Amino acid sequence: MKTKIFIVSSIFTISAVIFIVKLFFLQVIDTSYKLSAENNALRHITKYPVRGKIFDRNGKVLVSNKAYYDLKVVPRSLSEFDTVEFCKLINISKEDLIKKIRRKRHSYQAIIIKKQIEDIEFAYIQEQLFKFPNFYIEKRTLRDYNELTAAQLLGYSAEVSGEDLKRDDYYKPGDFIGKSGIEKKYETYLRGEKGEKIFVVNVHGSVQGIYKNGKYDKEAVAGKDLISTIDVELQKYGELLMQNKIGSIVVIEPATGEILAMVSSPTYNPDLFVGKKLSKNYRRVEKQKGKPLFDRALRSMYPPGSTFKLVNALIGLEEKVINKRTVFITDGYDAGTHIVGDHISGLVTFQKSIQFSSNAYYCHVFKRIISNKKYPDYASAYEEWKKYVQSFGLGISLNTDLNFEKKGILYSSTYFDRYYGKRHWNYNTIISLAIGQGELGFTPLQSANMISAIANRGYYITPHVIKKIVGDTIAKKFTEKHFTKVKPEYFEPVIDAAELVVSAGTGFSAYLPGLDICGKTGTAQNPHGIDHSIFVAFAPKKNPKIAISVYVENAGYGSTWAAPITGLMIEKYLTNKITKTWQEKRIIKADFINKK
Amino acid sequence: MSDKISKNKIDLISIGIYLLLVVLGWMNIYSSAYDGSSFEFGSRYGKQMIMIAMTFVILLILLFVDVNIIFSASYFVYGFVLLALIAVLFLGDKTGGSRSWFEIGSFKLQPAEFAKLATALALSRFLGKENSNFTFDIKSFVSVLGIVFFPAFLILLQGDLGSAMVFSSFIFVLYRQGLSFYWFPIILIGILVFVSFFFINISLIFISLIIIGLISYRYITGNLKDTIFGAALLVIMILIGLAIIIFFRANIKVNIIITVSVFIVSLIVVVKSFKEMILKSLIVPVLLLFYIGSLYSTGYIFENILKSHHRARINVLFGLEKDLTDIGYNVHQSKIAIGSGGLSGKGYFKGTQTKYDFVPEQDTDFIFCTVGEEWGFVGTAFVITIFTVLLLRILFLAERQRSVYSRVFGYSLAGVLFFHYSVNIAMTIGLFPVIGIPLPFFSYGGSSLFAFSVLLFVFLKLDTQHNTLYI
Known part of the structure; x- marks a missing residue:
């Protein structure tokens, strides 16, 4: 009997000891529970x-903020409430409400019952919310586009x-x-x-x-x-001019690389993407005619067309295969397999070659560059030429402060080796590069930067859209000069000719007396339809304040559409008034999207 | 009837501890509901205070009742409570999936709480009538089991698994009154088998059981040769079975092969035992088959009889499921509350976990959390200590009873009290599944407080006449 009593007493005592030991570990040794308690x-x-x-x-102010309100609740805290009245108050269906709460009904974490309630509705809801004490309001802000x-x-x-x-x-x-x-x-x-x-x-x-x-x-x-760096007036004016057209305008201040305006048309109303409007509008905007979400200024790659002759002229001068007195007698250019046509013939001077955009002249220039005896073969001459082109910011990533910028198309010689076979190609095989067609593709931003480098007589500063961060500094790279491989002295003859392009050449429709605009027309061949109209320009000739590239898709020659738009943009920026109002009207009215 | 009357003083140590527990309990209920506002009688701590007062009044009356009346009313009380247990099945108030409450006005009565008292009375009366060992007489043995398990069964029908399990605490009484100690390892192995069912591959349990069985057989009979022979036979049969599976690609489960092998060998042992009249060697095959049978039935019970929330709780306890927001939430929060108390606690009224309702049922089943959080390790160790002192005191008092009736009642009280207090604390600190039974004298709830108080005081009253013999 003694043992039985002893065993029962032992069971009682040992259990107590086990509990006390366990509690000692739980309460004194292990500290993790104290932290959990705090979070709890x-x-x-x-x-x-x-x-x-x-x-x-x-x-x-371009973008500021406006307040809005989220209505929240901790599902686990919910007690009974008048769902009918509540649903009426916040204007959602009972099914939606139940679905929202049921999914997370065990949650101690707040869920949003209705998001982004705006001012007027908020005032109304707040008045009545005292009837539903479990629900509360949290203030947030959303973008407001002034x-x-x-x-x-x-x-x-x-x-x-x-x-x-x-x-x-x-x-x-x-x-x-x-x-x-x-x-x-x-x-x-x-x-x-x-x-x-x-x-x-x-x-x-x-x-x-x-x-x-x-x-x-x-x-x-x-x-x-x-x-x-954006000038909102110029930006808006550019968008107005580009309405109902597909294309883009990029305006750069040459001395600083600051982007004054960057238009990609068609565009969309930024307010459509604010808060909960986004999900409603995104798909619709994405599918709209002309794909407004596609930023053409940064991502659309066009052959530069005749605007590229400026670059080839500069390379020819620097490489000393031509000088400003070089004359070619032209009647088109015989590239062996085909003839490159031209709109001027006879004796073409260096100046006229730019002023009237001679194709044959630049075929000869290009031929001389590629067949330059300085280089062992065509491929290495081509590689050298490519480096010149890249020094203008073409065919490379500019490394701006913008997203998704394209690098452009500029092949290396190995591409042609693969395509035609090693040593099975020469200047004639790739002669379209002479006049900016064929295997080339640059974005409007790169074109604007290129003309900006010409305006600066030999350097550019990486284009950027933010000039100052309040309370911080912008990256150093946005103040550094990138020099072209062409020395400053070779720019003057090219710029002189470019001035003539506007004052008495193919770009005359951009002409404005007294503004000293220098520019170059271009037409990007479009295998899918009407060619794209291009114009690049800067002004004034001395101490340029503005460099610009204008692209209008499917609009034909650069002189008809891109040049007058360039003129209007420059005038707007430099003088803040418009003299050629008839031209302005004609351009605003033009519609390349909805009618053919 | 008593043959001799001798009056002793009521045991003041027990009463002192009892009062201490009730007061501490109420203080913790008050703290868990305290929100800085003035005292209200309509609140839970207010109601509990009224309940305590009413209980004290009844206890006072109880102290003046003649012990003989208690003795003779034992079976009557038992019968009455059984009726109440049956009635509540049909008339009771349904709360939380179980039908276990009578609602009388604003008071709720839980007959299950009184069933422990009634069973203690009836068991005492039954075992007290003779001084012989009930295990020698099969009729007495079955009656004893009936007295204990019938109310437990009725409570189980209400869906209150926790309260039904309390009746297993009468094992202490049966042990004290003659049940062999060997039942403890048998039950212990049974529990182990049950628990390991959830963790270990069932074939592995079978093999462990076979090994334990062989060793026990060797130990009980002292016959090494037979043991080795049996082991060899088992191994050969299992290998043959496996060979059949492999070579004939028969779709037979390994468990079935083991079961059949064990069954055949057991049968041989049984026949041999009867032949040689060594009956004690019977116990090994019988138990082995019993365990294997219960393993199969455990699977069946677990899948088919237990309710989903019981299953979930068991799974959480064994760490098979980690759901801290639903079922595991209670235990997790309870451990956080207790653990955050540290050595000396956050101070009275300063508990954040219990006060801000993170711990569910913090004034009933999880009242121990408030103790742990506000009074720290010092508080929890103190409460466990005084419970243990009370239990040992009751054992001491029970042993000085001259009458078997009183002693059995004392052991019933100690067993029930021990079960409640230990399981309640074990579940709040994650050592036992949450089965929802209150901490005696502490937890909020009139029925529980009242039933435990009466249980204790009936015994203390019996003890005032511990030299009396009731037949």
Whole structure:
């Protein structure tokens, strides 16, 4: 009997010892539970920073923010409420409400019942919300576009995607992130820094007070404001001129590389992509005629056409295969298999070759460059020529502060080796490069940069759209000069000829007295239809203030459409008034999208 | 009837601990509901206070009741409670998937709480009538099992698994009254087999059982030759079975082969035992077959009889499921609350986990969390210590009873109290599945407090006449 009593007592005592030991580990040794307890009873409310604003170069607001409100609830905290009245108040169907809540009904994490409620509706809801104490409002901000312009350039911001979340752990679901344009490129400056407010809550999520009197709270830091290089008036004028046309305008200030305007047409209303409007409008805009989401200024690659003759002329001079007195007697150019046609014939001087855009002249120049005895073979001469072209920022990535810029098409000699066979090609095989056709493709931005380098007589500064970050500095690369392989003294004869192009040549429709515009027309051959009209120009001739490239797709010769648009843009920027109003009217009225 | 009356003083140590537990319990209920507002009688701590007062009044009355009345009313109380248990099945209030409450006005009564008292009374009365060992008489043995398991069965029908399991605590009584100690390893192995069912490949359990069986057989009979012969026979039969599976690509499960082999060898052992009249060697094959049978039935019960929330709780306990928001949430939150208390706790009224309702049912089944969070390790160790002191005190008192009736009642009380307190604490610290039984004297709830108090005080009243013999 004694043993039985002993055993029962032992069971009681040993259990007690086991409990006490376990509790000792749980309460004294293991500290992880204390941390969990804090997370349990504290609610960390994110304070969203205001996204940085974007200004134009003259201080006009391009993008700012407006407040909106999210209606949230912690599903697990929900007690019974009048669903009918609630649904009527926030204007959603009962099924939607039930679906939203049911999916997360065990969640202690707040879910959004209705997002992005705007001011007027918010005021109405807030008045009635006291009847539904479990629901609360969280303030956020959304983009507000003061000027409905430069949509592709500015880009848009939207809720982070799963990929964004994986890539950067700064973001939490529901945060906003720049998706394209400046919004994307300058995301880290614009987003600011999220703050945090810590509340003590009970299990129903109702706030019991502020944790430690706000000792650990953190204020949100607003995003940095950006001052862009864009001149909003010029930008809007460019968009007006380009309406109902497919193409683009890129305007650069040569001395600084600052992009004054960058139009890609057709464009869209940036306000369509704000907040919840995005999902409704994105597909529709994406599919619109002319594909407005495609930023032609950066991504469309066109053969440069005759505008490229400026580059070949400069290379010819630098390589000393021609000089400014070189004359060719032309009647087209016999490339062996075919004749390159020309619109002028007879005695063509260097000046006239540019002024009237002689094809044959540049075929001869190109032939001399490629067959230059300085180089052991055509391929190495071609490689040298290619380096010249690249020194103008053509066929290479410019490394701007814009997204998705294309590098262009400029093949190396090995491409022709593969295509025609090694040593089975010569200057005649690739003669179309002489006049900017064939295996070439440059973006409007690269063309504008090229003419800007010519305006600067031999250098360019990497084009960029942001000139200042308030409270920070822009990258050093946007102040550095990139010199061309052509020395400054060879530019003058080319520029003199380019001036004649406008004052008495193919680009006459861009002529404006007193502005000293230098330019060059071009026509990009389009195998799919009517050719594209191109014009590049800068002005004034001395101390150029503006360099510009204009592309109008399917519009025929450069002189008919691109040149007058260039003239109007230059006049608008330099004098802020328009003298050729009849031309302005004609261009605004022209419609290449809707009628053939 | 008593043959001799001798009055002793009521045991003040037990009463002291009892009062301490009730007061501490109420303080913790108050703290878990405390929100800074003034005292309200309509709140849960207010109601509990009224309940405590009412219980005290009844306990006072109880102290003046003649012990003989208690003795003679034993079977009557048992019968009455059985009726109530049956009635509640049909008339009860349905809460949380089980039908176990009577609602009388604003009060709720849970007959299951009183069933423990009633069973203790009836068992004491039955075992107290003779001083012989009930295990020697098959009729008595079955009656004892009936007295214990019938109310447990009715409670199980209500869907209250936790309260039904409490009746297993009467094992202490049966042990004290003659059940062999060998039953403990048998039950222990049974529990191990049951638990390992959830972790280990069932064939592995079978093989472990066979090895344990062979060793026990060698130990019990002392016959090494037979043991080796049996082992060899088993191995050969299992190998043959495996060969059949491999060569004939027969669709037979390995478990079935092992089972059949064990069955055949067991049969040989049984026949041999009867032939040689060595009956004690019977126990090995019988138990082996019993365990294997129960393994099969465990699978069946688990899949078909247990409710999904029981299954989920078992799975969570064994770590087979990790769902911290649903079923595992209770235990997880409870461990956070207790663990965050540290050595000396956050201080009275300062618990965040319990106060802000993170711990579910923090004033009933999980009241121990409030203790752990606000009073820390010091508090939890203290509560466990005084419970243990009370239990040992009850054992001591039970042993000084002259009458078997009183002693059995004392052991019933100790067993039920031990089961409740240990399982409740074990589940709050994650050592046992959450089966939802209250911490005696601590948890909010009138029925529980009242039933435990009466259970204790009936015994203390019996103890005042511990020299009396009831037949």
